[in-house]
Amino acid sequence: MNSSGVGLVDTKKVTFAHPPDELVLESGSRIGPITVAYETYGELNEKGDNAILVLHALTGDAHAAGKNSPEDRKPGWWDPMVGRGRALDTDKYFIICSNVLGGCSGTTGPASMNPATGKPYGMDFPIVTIRDMVNVQKKLLDHLGVKSVVTALGGSMGGMQSFEWAVMYPEMVRSVIPIASPVQLSAQGIAYNEVQRQAIIQDPDWKEGNYYGTPGPQKGLALARMIGTITYKSDEAWNIKFGRTFGSLLKKDYYVFDSRFEVENYLHYQGKKLVRRFDANSYLYLTKAMDLYDLSRYRGDSLVEVLERIMCKILLIGIRTDFLYPPYMQKEVVKILRRLGKDASYRELNSPYGHDAFLIEFDMLTRIIKGFLSEIEKEDKDVGEKFRRDINGSKSYKNRPAGLGYCRYRGS
Amino acid sequence: MNSSGVGLVDTKKVTFAHPPDELVLESGSRIGPITVAYETYGELNEKGDNAILVLHALTGDAHAAGKNSPEDRKPGWWDPMVGRGRALDTDKYFIICSNVLGGCSGTTGPASMNPATGKPYGMDFPIVTIRDMVNVQKKLLDHLGVKSVVTALGGSMGGMQSFEWAVMYPEMVRSVIPIASPVQLSAQGIAYNEVQRQAIIQDPDWKEGNYYGTPGPQKGLALARMIGTITYKSDEAWNIKFGRTFGSLLKKDYYVFDSRFEVENYLHYQGKKLVRRFDANSYLYLTKAMDLYDLSRYRGDSLVEVLERIMCKILLIGIRTDFLYPPYMQKEVVKILRRLGKDASYRELNSPYGHDAFLIEFDMLTRIIKGFLSEIEKEDKDVGEKFRRDINGSKSYKNRPAGLGYCRYRGS
Structure with a gap:
């Protein structure tokens, strides 16, 4: 199948004004207004359930794919992954990437104006956490009318956000794909x-x-x-x-x-x-x-307890030569998740390029992620049919164990 | 067997005056006078052939063992390895450790007075190489009356020096033990x-x-x-x-x-x-x-060519968790050396402590190095007897292949 990129895109911005839209941070501090820079590729469907959330790493930004102007020498940082016929297929999905809270590429961060002083925050900016970043992304998704996320994925710090998504908003994400990312x-x-x-x-x-x-x-x-x-x-x-x-x-x-x-x-x-x-x-x-970042912080006594909360399908991707967040970290998590009966799988990029491989090995990633998304598509279809049969047969769906396609229908 | 440390020791100094004792560096620059700080433990025997050369790493110094004063809170950096009954047994060996050229613990380095200006060298100090360090050590050994070195050993930058010893002075060293060290x-x-x-x-x-x-x-x-x-x-x-x-x-x-x-x-x-x-x-x-540091630099076309020059017994020690100079580096070298018919062996410290394990895992190191030195003792004895038999039988000893105990008798 021929694939093509997303072409020219604009980075958009939305500001959540304050009050009432200030954000209470994990630390208890409050911050607002918050501006979020984001890009979207593809179209949101009527049900609002075909969204994919791309989450960037430390120095990434909202510009995941395409070019912002014809003069741009390079496209966005995950361009080969996004477009018609690509792993994140714009014909099927509504793909969103936003700059994180605390960043410097359009979203509110230390370089932004502090409304209390009229000057840049600098070191008066409050400490933000991965959970705070996710809460801002949730605001953005609500603003865009997204009801359900097919997958939330990213590498490194992006993977940390995807883990938090699975724990913080289990009713909203049908799967997550943390790549080269630990749980703490x-x-x-x-x-x-x-x-x-x-x-x-x-x-x-x-x-x-x-x-x-x-x-x-x-x-x-x-x-x-x-x-x-x-x-x-x-x-x-x-x-x-x-x-x-x-x-x-x-x-x-x-x-x-x-x-x-x-x-x-x-x-x-x-x-x-x-x-x-x-x-x-x-x-x-x-x-x-x-x-x-620690997925288990203030969430019970152990990592097992917090992993128990994950309801969605989860694919962990490790990188053979990653010595920053080595594969054993991901494998350990998958082992626990499986013991807990979760729908967790592990794939490894057999790449020599180290942690950065998630920004390099696009062919490997495409094969893995395409396969994973087509599984979800199939399961959604199967579960949808089963759900209709169950409803018609008046059976209770409530006690279905966590597993394939479960999240999507939680609470529905 | 009970072991005991070396007690109080003095760091001594010797200055190689200039001229005629200036040193021509690998770069072609000349430097002199050169002062060398060193310590010795045990006694040199009459033949001058029971010396062991301890080679320090980046921030090490001449003070390998014992205390310089009773008030010292800690002994030298390799203290558990040196003393009566220890791996480097002061009852048998004359152990020498000197501060490297370019260092700052008594040997001439950038903080030393530049005789041309009367001020510290600073960045006018010439570039020195591992080979230059070895040449200064050779001067010290000559000064001390050492004729033959049982083993030259050290970790990290110390191991690099031991590799160079094996190549630069094959007639002088009977073995080397590079620990956690690459060949380049x-x-x-x-x-x-x-x-x-x-x-x-x-x-x-x-x-x-x-x-x-x-x-x-x-x-x-x-x-x-x-x-x-x-x-x-x-x-x-x-x-x-x-x-x-x-x-x-x-x-x-x-x-x-x-x-x-x-x-x-x-x-x-x-x-x-x-x-x-x-x-x-x-x-x-x-x-x-x-x-x-590159053992092969200006020494022929390949690493194999330079490893061919190594005539002495060589024990490479790697560390399982060393990601700075990982074990594969040492294993590769041993593989080549063996293919060349050299007496090379490899041992690995199964330590979690990374590169630094050579400064931590004294029990493991003691077992390995004691065993290796007793092999040499035995081989020296065997070869000595064979040599006497050969001489008595008037057979030529010249074409004996490189191997056990060979170095010691090269040219004799």
């Missing part, structure tokens, strides 16, 4: 985030976060990104991509301090590139949100 | 080093390296160490040690920006601790030396 950030994950934050904080141009109107902590943010970039790749990926290729062919350069191997040039390039498009304070707040 | 730094290794260097360089207190007489780039060096510390541990180690333990029991602290998990507290502690004892410019030069 590991100590190592926190450690990597902290050194990245320190890189920013130690830059004197950070000025306690009050750098708006100045170039800001460019060196610190670039260094943070350089560190992050190492964690997004893998030893194997670096060997394939660069090995020990030296940045210059001149032998005399070898023994000077500022000589560089290609891998160093690449890191510096990635660092500088991020500085042009990302706000340093957002980097601080979003990495902090990831640190605080 | 990987792209990922270079990447991690570069972000650590950038942490230092971006600190305004670094002042292009001319910070002597001031507190220097304390924040930058601490951050470099924090990053390094992550790479020395492992996901598994962090899970065991800290998990998601929060640095404070107060729930209200959870949602503030400067809250910290225990793993973050630990990183900050490690960062600050290094600052008290290490020179930032040395950190730059030594990580650079590691980047440039």
Whole structure:
């Protein structure tokens, strides 16, 4: 089947005014008004139940697919996944991607104006969590008229949001696909985030976060990104991509301090590139949100208890060479979910590219996600028929065990 | 068998005056005079052939064992390995450990006085390589009257030096034991080093390296160490040690920006601790030396060609959870060495502690290294007897293939 991209798209914005639409954050703080930047691809059907929610990672944004202008050199960050005939098929689904709360690409974040002062929030921005991000997405979905989500999916921090969706709004999501994502950030994950934050904080141009109107902590943010970039790749990926290729062919350069191997040039390039498009304070707040991410927090005594709450179909995707959130983390969760009788499955990307593979291995992802969505389609159809038969036969549907297609009809 | 430590030891110094004792570096630069700080444990025998060379890692020093004063809270960095009845038995061996060239614990490095200016070298210090470090160690061994080294061993950067010893002075070393060390730094290794260097360089207190007489780039060096510390541990180690333990029991602290998990507290502690004892410019030069480390550089067309030159017994030790220089690197080398008919073996520390395990798993290391050294003892004895028989029988010993005990008698 031929596939095609979504072409030109606009990033839209909606503002939830305050009061009454302020948001109570997990911390208890209140924030408002909240503006959300989002894009949509495809059309919402009449029932409002063909939505797919794409959830972005740390430095992602609402622009998942297509181009915002014909001059754009590159399309959105998950473009090969979205369009006619693609894994997220715009002929079937209404696909939504929004910038997270705390971000810097249109949604309210530390660089936004603080209505209390008329100046950018900076470090007065409240601590936000993955749960807060999901609550803002829920507001957006309600605003768009979405009644039911076929799947909520994303990689890394996007996967964390998808886990929270499954727990926070079980009646609304029929499936989730967390990719390369843990159910709580590991100590190592926190450690990597902290050194990245320190890189920013130690830059004197950070000025306690009050750098708006100045170039800001460019060196610190670039260094943070350089560190992050190492964690997004893998030893194997670096060997394939660069090995020990030296940045210059001149032998005399070898023994000077500022000589560089290609891998160093690449890191510096990635660092500088991020500085042009990302706000340093957002980097601080979003990495902090990831640190605080723990699906089980204040939800009972154990991870098992919270996983018991998941009612929808769930596909976990791990990446063989991901050492940031390694596959064992996802496999462990699937094991527990299955023991609990949930409809959970695990697939692994056999990729050398490390954590970043969810932004690279589009063919693998397409095969897996297409297959998964067609299962849901089939199950929806089967369950729909069974449901009609049951209703006609006046049987109780209430005690149906959690499983295939259950979520969609919960409470209906 | 009861074992005991080496007790009180002095760090000694020797200076190789210039001229005529200046050192020609791998780069072609000349440097002198060179002072070397070193410690020795046990006694050199009459033949001068019972020496063991302990080689330290990035932030190590000459003080491998014992205490320098009764008030010292901790003994040297490899203390449990050195002493009567220990793996490196002071009853049998004359053990030497010296601070590397470019270091900051007594041996000439960037903080030393540049005789040309009367001021500290700073960034005028020439680029040094692992080979240069080995050449300085060779000078020290000659100075001490050592004729033959039973084994040269060390972890990480120490292992790199041991590999170079095997290639540079095959007539002098009867065995080497590289621990958690590659034969060339990987792209990922270079990447991690570069972000650590950038942490230092971006600190305004670094002042292009001319910070002597001031507190220097304390924040930058601490951050470099924090990053390094992550790479020395492992996901598994962090899970065991800290998990998601929060640095404070107060729930209200959870949602503030400067809250910290225990793993973050630990990183900050490690960062600050290094600052008290290490020179930032040395950190730059030594990580650079590691980047440039490639056993095969300018030694023929391939790694196989250079490994062919290794004549001595070689034991490579890998660490299961080392993701900085993972076990596959060592296994690959052993595979090639064996194919070449060398006396190479591989042992793995089944440790959760990551790269740092060579500074932690003393029981495992003791078992492995004791066994290896007793093999050498036995082989020395056997070969000595065979040699005497051969000499008496007037047979040529020249074409004996590389193998057990060969090195010791090469050229004799």
